[in-house]
Each structure stands twice: as structure tokens, then as C-alpha cells.
Amino acid sequence: MMRLNAKLGWIMLLVLGLVFPFLAGNDYHLTVMSTAYIYVLATLGLNLVTGYTGQYNLAHAGFMAVGAYTVGILTVDYQVPFWIAFVLAGPVAALLGFFIGIVSLRLKGHYFSIFTLCVGYILFLVIEKWESLTHGTVGIIGIPAPSPIGPLTFDSPRALYYLVFFFLVVGLWVMHRIVSSLLGRTFMAIRNGDDLAESLGINLMRNKLLAFMLSVFYAGLAGGLYAGFVRFLGPGIAGVEHTFDMTMYMLVGGIGTLLGPVLGGLTVPWITQTLQWLQEYRFLVFGPILVLLVIFVPHGIVGSFIAWRARKAAQPHGSGHA
Amino acid sequence: MLEVRNLGKRFGGLAAVSDVSTKIETGKVNAIIGPNGAGKTTFFNLLSGVQKPTSGQILLQGRDITGLRADQIAVLGVSRTFQTTVLFNQASVLDNLIVGHRLRTKSGLLDVLIGSSRLKREEQICRDKAHAALEFVGLEKIATRLAADISQEERKRVAFALALATDPQLVLLDEPAGGVNPEETEGLAELIRKMVANGITVCLIEHKMNMIMSLADRIMVLNYGEKIAEGTPAEIRANPAVIDAYLGSEHAGV
Ligand SMILES: Nc1ncnc2c1ncn2[C@@H]1O[C@H](COP(=O)(O)OP(=O)(O)OP(=O)(O)O)[C@@H](O)[C@H]1O
Ligand SMILES: [Mg+2]
Numbered sequence: 001m002m003r004l005n006a007k008l009g010w011i012m013l014l015v016l017g018l019v020f021p022f023l024a025g026n027d028y029h030l031t032v033m034s035t036a037y038i039y040v041l042a043t044l045g046l047n048l049v050t051g052y053t054g055q056y057n058l059a060h061a062g063f064m065a066v067g068a069y070t071v072g073i074l075t076v077d078y079q080v081p082f083w084i085a086f087v088l089a090g091p092v093a094a095l096l097g098f099f100i101g102i103v104s105l106r107l108k109g110h111y112f113s114i115f116t117l118c119v120g121y122i123l124f125l126v127i128e129k130w131e132s133l134t135h136g137t138v139g140i141i142g143i144p145a146p147s148p149i150g151p152l153t154f155d156s157p158r159a160l161y162y163l164v165f166f167f168l169v170v171g172l173w174v175m176h177r178i179v180s181s182l183l184g185r186t187f188m189a190i191r192n193g194d195d196l197a198e199s200l201g202i203n204l205m206r207n208k209l210l211a212f213m214l215s216v217f218y219a220g221l222a223g224g225l226y227a228g229f230v231r232f233l234g235p236g237i238a239g240v241e242h243t244f245d246m247t248m249y250m251l252v253g254g255i256g257t258l259l260g261p262v263l264g265g266l267t268v269p270w271i272t273q274t275l276q277w278l279q280e281y282r283f284l285v286f287g288p289i290l291v292l293l294v295i296f297v298p299h300g301i302v303g304s305f306i307a308w309r310a311r312k313a314a315q316p317h318g319s320g321h322a
Numbered sequence: 323m324l325e326v327r328n329l330g331k332r333f334g335g336l337a338a339v340s341d342v343s344t345k346i347e348t349g350k351v352n353a354i355i356g357p358n359g360a361g362k363t364t365f366f367n368l369l370s371g372v373q374k375p376t377s378g379q380i381l382l383q384g385r386d387i388t389g390l391r392a393d394q395i396a397v398l399g400v401s402r403t404f405q406t407t408v409l410f411n412q413a414s415v416l417d418n419l420i421v422g423h424r425l426r427t428k429s430g431l432l433d434v435l436i437g438s439s440r441l442k443r444e445e446q447i448c449r450d451k452a453h454a455a456l457e458f459v460g461l462e463k464i465a466t467r468l469a470a471d472i473s474q475e476e477r478k479r480v481a482f483a484l485a486l487a488t489d490p491q492l493v494l495l496d497e498p499a500g501g502v503n504p505e506e507t508e509g510l511a512e513l514i515r516k517m518v519a520n521g522i523t524v525c526l527i528e529h530k531m532n533m534i535m536s537l538a539d540r541i542m543v544l545n546y547g548e549k550i551a552e553g554t555p556a557e558i559r560a561n562p563a564v565i566d567a568y569l570g571s572e573h574a575g576v
Binding site: 177198201313 | 370371372391392393396397401402404408409410412413414417420421422424425427429430431433434435437441444445448466467468470471484488
């Protein structure tokens with residue numbers, strides 16, 4: 001019954017996502033929502049390595065930028081067709097992730113985070129300073145829109161919305177596959193503690209590296225979508241504040257849960273949008289809310305719900321068995 | 323089962339384990355005792371590969387395993403529990419245990435992406451193993467309980483179950499009865515006997531003398547990293563060096 005409820009919930013979300021363009025008042029809403037989806041996709045990746053595997057990667061936005069610039073540079077400077085460049089965005093990020101992971105994952109806990117913070121900043125600097133490759137602070141302008149696939153064209157906000165939505169759904173489905181499998185359990189065992197995981201026969205380096213590469217693959221993919229959607233890139237997208245934003249989505253929605261990044265990534269942008277009139281002061285309101293949340297709801301909305309449901313189900317005569 | 327030759331571990335100037343030679347005998351309860359800081363946990367860390375020895379050799383059934391990683395040693399059939407059991411509190415007891423048999427499975431990312439039949443089969447095997455291990459330690463009834471909500475003694479049993487799910491030949495238990503009451507301690511001792519009766523060799527560290535004396539076949543005593551005595555419980559009780567080491571120690575006569 002519980003499984004069925006979860007399935008029903010996901011189907012409802014899917015339907016909501018499909019009909020949203022018909023409910024949205026204007027193109028602006030569609031654009032806000034599509035951008036949110038792109039960041040949710042990236043956050044799914046961050047959640048895999050941080051929420052499920054316990055390694056907090058502060059360079060995540062840097063990898064998203066790598067994916068975005070892969071598409072930007074290839075399409076604008078080398079006239080590579082959009083979809084070929086797009087297909088490369090994830091793998092390029094993952095390949096870079098392999099080399100960075102193999103070094104950084106030797107470090108544990110905070111040391112790993114501090115190291116990746118530096119990596120993220122270096123990625124930002126490389127993008128900003130390597131002008132012959134990245135156009136530096138000028139940025140990359142005039143990235144072509146995703147070219148039509150057969151009868152499907154991507155020149156309207158609505159079409160782009162569905163394109164982004166499609167990749168979010170696929171990304172979620174694959175993530176569901178991963179985290180509910182033995183592989184996901186392996187990652188979670190590592191999050192629980194290196195020593196215990198290792199004594200259970202889990203090869204730490206190999207599995208951490210796999211989680212890391214998968215995670216930055218998501219970031220690269222999201223970056224590729226971003227390039228095709230926004231069609232303008234600046235070094236700013238590599239900034240660590242974007243990683244912090246994604247962290248916030250995870251924390252609010254529920255770190256280490258599948259739905260958490262979705263919920264957080266969709267609600268937080270809308271909340272900050274509505275607090276727009278407070279201008280710079282909006283973080284005076286939002287900051288304390290976040291602090292309270294982390295103290296009192298440490299597992300986020302989804303995490304708390306799951307724990308509550310599990311407790312109910314474990315009670316011998318609970319009504320959870322309905 | 324396992325033989326240790328001149329094993330040593332230094333942390334800077336401190337010799338946490340020095341020149342220890344001993345054997346862990348197959349099918350027996352082998353115990354390690356000693357005052358706080360004697361190097362017992364470090365000794366376990368060396369055997370299980372969590373830390374690398376600075377000198378000496380470890381042989382598992384004649385095979386040199388010195389310097390292997392912890393996960394490699396686990397695959398060879400050596401499993402361990404820790405002084406404090408860290409479980410994933412937000413998941414059920416059963417969910418915590420399923421990963422225990424992961425080391426005997428082969429499914430990787432590709433299996434996950436294509437949803438291979440091997441993955442399905444192996445997931446079922448892991449689930450069955452987890453159930454069997456829970457049943458073995460007598461906790462089948464709390465399988466669906468959230469790990470956050472179980473008692474200290476149940477936690478100890480779950481730690482046993484996790485170690486058993488790896489299909490070990492040798493289990494190293496670090497203070498299995500730490501922090502549980504005398505009645506529960508007797509229950510855990512009973513469980514350890516049951517493990518041995520099922521063909522698993524046990525080596526345990528414990529401060530509770532009553533439990534050790536009635537449970538162990540052989541005892542090794544560590545003090546300041548050195549082995550100061552070894553023998554049957556009766557021999558250890560009568561050994562002057564042991565009495566010396568424990569005199570004035572808070573554990574005397576416990
Ligand atoms: N990683 C480490 N770095 C430095 N010193 C260490 C390390 N691990 C243990 N030690 C030291 O080695 C000595 C032995 O510690 P160990 O934990 O093995 O003792 P123990 O016999 O298990 O004690 P207890 O009964 O309190 O658990 C102690 O002096 C401890 O401080
Ligand atoms: Mg100890």
C-alpha cells in the first residue's frame with residue numbers, strides 16, 4: 001500500500017509537471033520553472049554524492065559550468081551541432097570528475113569539502129581568465145537553441161519547458177534506480193561511516209569515485225541544458241553560491257531523499273521570488289527560517305515524512321497498515 | 323585460523339601494539355583483555371586492515387594478509403564490530419542490514435541502469451541474508467523498526483547481524499557487551515556461543531571479567547601494547563603479571 005501511495009504521488013507530480021504550461025499565466029512563469037528544473041537536475045547529482053554518499057562537494061556548480069561551457073564553446077566557436085555538443089556535456093564533466101575525484105576523495109570529511117571549495121574556485125578562475133577558450137568575463141553569446149528533432153522544435157518557451165522537464169523526469173527515474181539498488185545501499189553505507197563500510201567489504205575509493213562521477217555527470221547535463229535554455233554563459237555560473245543554493249534545496253526538501261531536491265528546488269526559488277520586494281533584506285527573513293529548519297527539521301520535509309511513515313508502519317497495531 | 327607474528331603499531335612515539343605474536347584458534351572463543359588504552363582496539367584495527375602495522379605479519383589460514391585493505395580482508399572472511407555501533411537511524415533495522423552481504427555480490431552501475439536479472443537476484447539474496455542474520459540474533463520481530471528507536475542491546479545484536487551477513491569465518495567483536503546490563507550481557511554471551519556452535523571463530527575484546535572467564539576458551543592479555551600473558555581462563559586468573567597489571571585498575575575483579 002505504501003509503495004502504491006508513493007507511486008501515486010510521483011504520477012501526480014508528473015501530471016502536474018505536464019499540465020503546468022497550461023496553468024502558468026505567462027511565459028515568465030514557464031522560464032522560472034524551467035530554470036528551477038535545471039537546478040533541480042543538478043541538485044539531484046549533488047544529493048547523490050552528498051546526501052547519499054556523505055561527501056560534500058563544494059565544486060558542484062563548477063562542474064555544471066563545465067557542462068555548460070562544453071556546449072557553449074563547441075556550438076559557438078566550433079559550429080558543432082547542438083545535440084552532439086549536448087551529449088558531450090555530461091561525459092566531459094564526469095571525465096574531469098574522475099581526475100579531480102581520484103585526488104580529492106583521498107581526503108575525508110571537511111578536508112574533502114575544503115579541497116573541492118578550492119577546486120570550484122579554480123574552475124571559476126580558469127573560466128574567467130582563459131579568454132581564448134571561454135571568452136572570459138564577456139561570456140559566450142549566441143548559443144544556438146536546441147535544433148529540432150524530427151517534428152519537435154524547441155523555439156518556444158513551452159517547448160523548452162517540456163525539453164527540460166523530460167530530462168528532469170529521466171534524471172529522476174535513473175536516480176531512483178540507483179538509490180534503491182544495492183549500489184545505492186553501498187553509497188549509503190559509506191555515508192554512514194568509512195570504517196564500518198570498509199569492514200563490510202566495500203571498496204571506499206572505487207565507490208566514492210563512482211558516486212562522484214555520476215554526481216558531476218548530472219551537473220554537466222544540467223549545465224548543457226542551461227546553455228541551450230539561457231543561450232548565454234558567464235563565469236558566474238561556476239560560483240560557489242550556486243552550490244550553496246543547491247545545498248539549500250537539499251536541506252529544505254530533505255537531504256538523502258529522492259524527492260527532497262525536487263521539493264526544495266521548486267519551493268525555495270518561488271519563496272525567494274516572493275520575498276523579492278524585501279530586496280537585500282530578504283535573507284534577513286530567509287536566513288533565520290533556514291537556521292530554524294536545520295535545527296528542528298534536520299532531515300528536511302521529505303526526510304521527516306519518511307521517518308514518520310516508517311514509525312507508523314512499524315507499530316504493530318498502527319493505522320499505517322491501511 | 324589466524325596467526326600474528328611480531329605485530330607492532332607505532333603512533334609517532336607511542337607503541338600502541340608492540341611485538342605481539344599469537345594465534346586465533348579455529349572454532350574457539352578467543353578473548354583479548356587489558357586495561358584502557360592497552361592497545362586492544364588497535365590490535366583489531368591491524369587484523370581487520372583498518373590500520374597498517376608498522377612491523378610484523380598477519381597470516382589468515384597460512385596466507386599473508388599484512389597490508390591488505392580492510393575491504394579486501396573482509397572479502398577473505400574476517401568481519402568485525404566496533405566499540406560503538408553506528409547505524410543509519412532514519413532507516414529500518416532490516417534496511418541497515420541488507421548491505422551486509424554486498425561484498426558477495428557483483429552487480430554494478432550497468433546492472434542498475436538496465437535493471438539486470440543478476441541485480442534482482444542479488445538483491446533478493448542480500449535481503450534473505452539480512453533476514454537470516456536477524457533471525458540468528460533473535461531480532462526478526464523488530465525488522466521494520468526504525469534504527470533510531472531500538473535499545474542499546476538491540477543495537478549490539480544488529481551489529482552482530484551485520485557482521486554475520488558478510489558470511490565470515492572469523493568475527494572480531496570489540497566490547498560486544500559494553501553499556502548493556504548484566505542480564506543482557508548473559509544473552510549476548512549466549513549468542514556468541516551460538517555463533518561458535520555454527521562454525522564461526524570468534525575473537526572478542528571485553529572488560530567484563532565474569533563474561534570473559536565463563537565464555538573464553540583462550541585469553542590474551544595486553545598491557546601497554548605488549549602481550550603479558552596468554553592461556554586458559556584459569557591460567558590467566560592465577561597469573562601474577564596479570565594480577566599486577568590489573569591491581570589498582572578500576573577493572574579489578576569486575
Ligand atoms: N589513531 C591513533 N593515533 C594516535 N594514537 C592512537 C590512535 N589510536 C589509538 N591510539 C593510542 O593507542 C593506545 C591504544 O589505544 P586502543 O584504542 O587500542 O586501546 P584499547 O585497549 O582499545 O582501550 P579501551 O579499553 O579504552 O578501548 C592509546 O594510548 C591510544 O591513545
Ligand atoms: Mg578499545
